Amino acid sequence: MLRIVVMVSGGGTNLQAIIDGVGNGTITNTEIAGVISNNKNAYALERARENGIPGICVSPGDYESREVFNGKLLEAVDAYAPDLVVLAGFLVVIPPDMIRQYRNRIINIHPSLIPSFCGKGYYGLKVHEAALARGVKVVGATVHFVDEGTDTGPILLQKAVEVKQGDTPEILQKRVMEQAEWIILPRAIDLIANGKVRVKENRTIIDQETRK
Numbered sequence: 001m002l003r004i005v006v007m008v009s010g011g012g013t014n015l016q017a018i019i020d021g022v023g024n025g026t027i028t029n030t031e032i033a034g035v036i037s038n039n040k041n042a043y044a045l046e047r048a049r050e051n052g053i054p055g056i057c058v059s060p061g062d063y064e065s066r067e068v069f070n071g072k073l074l075e076a077v078d079a080y081a082p083d084l085v086v087l088a089g090f091l092v093v094i095p096p097d098m099i100r101q102y103r104n105r106i107i108n109i110h111p112s113l114i115p116s117f118c119g120k121g122y123y124g125l126k127v128h129e130a131a132l133a134r135g136v137k138v139v140g141a142t143v144h145f146v147d148e149g150t151d152t153g154p155i156l157l158q159k160a161v162e163v164k165q166g167d168t169p170e171i172l173q174k175r176v177m178e179q180a181e182w183i184i185l186p187r188a189i190d191l192i193a194n195g196k197v198r199v200k201e202n203r204t205i206i207d208q209e210t211r212k
């Protein structure tokens with residue numbers, strides 16, 4: 001059974017997709033051990049509460065320095081003894097010590113087809129604003145393993161989504177979430193939970209029979 005911790009900062013719709021996936025069997029062999037947010041007002045924590053999942057807030061503003069916060073955040077993650085850490089809209093930089101300790105055991109969902117529209121400053125609506133400004137016809141989402149860079153770790157899954165005439169950033173964000181994020185993040189967790197993923201240098205290898 002894969003024990004996962006989900007780290008969130010906002011509305012938690014990706015967390016909800018994971019909760020629903022575990023509930024309806026889309027995600028097998030997995031239990032959500034806990035939810036950690038940097039934002040005590042994150043609705044994602046309410047979603048955890050509604051589903052009987054332990055949820056805590058570890059906020060940088062509660063500690064005298066980033067170093068102290070980093071230590072407390074890693075302690076909070078370790079306390080759940082996770083096999084996998086899932087960043088689902090988590091907007092705080094992951095401490096280097098945590099990345100080392102959980103090498104290739106932290107995944108992130110990013111709302112673009114990496115390497116487009118990613119890296120420092122590309123998060124949330126900003127990603128979709130940049131895509132519309134560039135005039136791309138296809139966008140999408142990416143699940144990748146987290147390394148010391150920003151959105152630079154080995155890519156695990158990607159799913160493309162069409163840009164439509166008249167899209168606003170908000171409309172495009174919603175389509176990318178519904179048609180890509182909420183599908184590939186649960187699928188990525190299920191693949192890992194069933195030992196179907198290997199990381200080789202900066203790429204991933206997925207056992208072929210599982211590719212749909």
Ligand code: GRF
Nearest residue numbers: 010011012013014089109111
């Ligand atoms: C999503 O757009 C996700 O791609 C990005 O942050 C947002 C989180 O949304 N990483 P939610 O909190 O899961 O609703």
